[in-house]
Amino acid sequence: MSFALSVNLNKIALLRNSREGNYPNVVEHAKSCIAFGANGITVHPRPDQRHIRPGDCTELSKLVKPLADVEFNIEGNPFEGAIGSYPGLLQIIEQNLPDQATLVPDQSDQLTSDHGFDLEKTGKTLEPIIKKLKDLNIRVSLFMDPDIKQIDLAKAVGADRIELYTGPFAAAFGQNNWQSIFEQHANAAQHATEIGLGVNAGHDLNLSNMTEYRKLPGLLEVSIGHALTVESLELGLKETMTRYVALCK
Numbered sequence: 001m002s003f004a005l006s007v008n009l010n011k012i013a014l015l016r017n018s019r020e021g022n023y024p025n026v027v028e029h030a031k032s033c034i035a036f037g038a039n040g041i042t043v044h045p046r047p048d049q050r051h052i053r054p055g056d057c058t059e060l061s062k063l064v065k066p067l068a069d070v071e072f073n074i075e076g077n078p079f080e081g082a083i084g085s086y087p088g089l090l091q092i093i094e095q096n097l098p099d100q101a102t103l104v105p106d107q108s109d110q111l112t113s114d115h116g117f118d119l120e121k122t123g124k125t126l127e128p129i130i131k132k133l134k135d136l137n138i139r140v141s142l143f144m145d146p147d148i149k150q151i152d153l154a155k156a157v158g159a160d161r162i163e164l165y166t167g168p169f170a171a172a173f174g175q176n177n178w179q180s181i182f183e184q185h186a187n188a189a190q191h192a193t194e195i196g197l198g199v200n201a202g203h204d205l206n207l208s209n210m211t212e213y214r215k216l217p218g219l220l221e222v223s224i225g226h227a228l229t230v231e232s233l234e235l236g237l238k239e240t241m242t243r244y245v246a247l248c249k
C-alpha cells in the first residue's frame, strides 16, 4: 500500500487574498510541502478567484514541472468559460500543461465541490474535452461518486483515472455508517481498477479519517488541502506533512 499525496494549496491562497501583498506566498508554501514529502501540488481555481488565481497556476507550473518526481494537478469545471479576468479552466489547463487535470462538475457559485459527474447527462460533451487534454499529454481524472454504472461511463468517455468524492465518507467518519460508505468506495475502486481506470480520492480527508481511507484497494493518489492547512496550524507544516507521508506509505 503506497500512494501519492498531492497537497491542495487553495486555502493558502485564500489566506493570502484576504490582504494586499503576497503573504503567505503560495509558491514558497508549495516548496515547503515538496521538501516535506509531497508528491504533488493540486490547485482548484474557481471563476470568483477567491483562492487560487490563474497567475498562481503559472507560477506553480514553473516550479513543479521541472521536478521529475512531483506532479502538478489542476482541478475544476471544464464547462466554466471566461468570466471577467478569469480565462476559463480549459485555457488555464492548456496554458500550464499540468501532469493531471481533474475535471469536477461544480456550479460556478459553489462553496466547494459536493458531487461527482452524472455522465449520462454530461458524458457526450465531456468526451471531446477529455480527448483534447489527453492529446496534450495530460492525464485526465474525473471527479466521481462511488457508483459502478457511472464509473463504467467514465471509462467509456476516455478518462484515465477517477477521483472518488470522499465528502460523505469524511462526514460519516466516526459515526455508525462510515464502514458501509467505505465499503461502497472499496467496491467502486476495485471495479475501476479492474476496468483499467486509476483511482484517486479527495475531499475533506484528514489525519484522522486517512487512517482508514488509506486501506482503499488500488488507491493511487489523495489530494488534501482544507484539513491539512488547519492541522498545520496546530502541529506545524513539517509535522503535519510527516504524519501524512507516513499514512501514504
Ligand SMILES: CC(=O)[C@@H](O)[C@H](O)COP(=O)(O)O
Pocket: 008, 010, 011, 044, 046, 075, 104, 111, 112, 113, 143, 202, 203, 225
Ligand atoms: C474537487 C475537490 O474536492 C476539491 O478541489 C475541493 O473542492 C477543494 O476546493 P475548494 O478549496 O474550492 O473547496
Ligand SMILES: NCC(=O)COP(=O)(O)O
Pocket: 008, 042, 044, 075, 163, 201, 202, 203, 204, 205, 223, 224, 225, 226, 227, 228
Ligand atoms: N480533490 C480534493 C482536494 O484537492 C482537496 O480537497 P479538500 O482537502 O480541500 O477538501
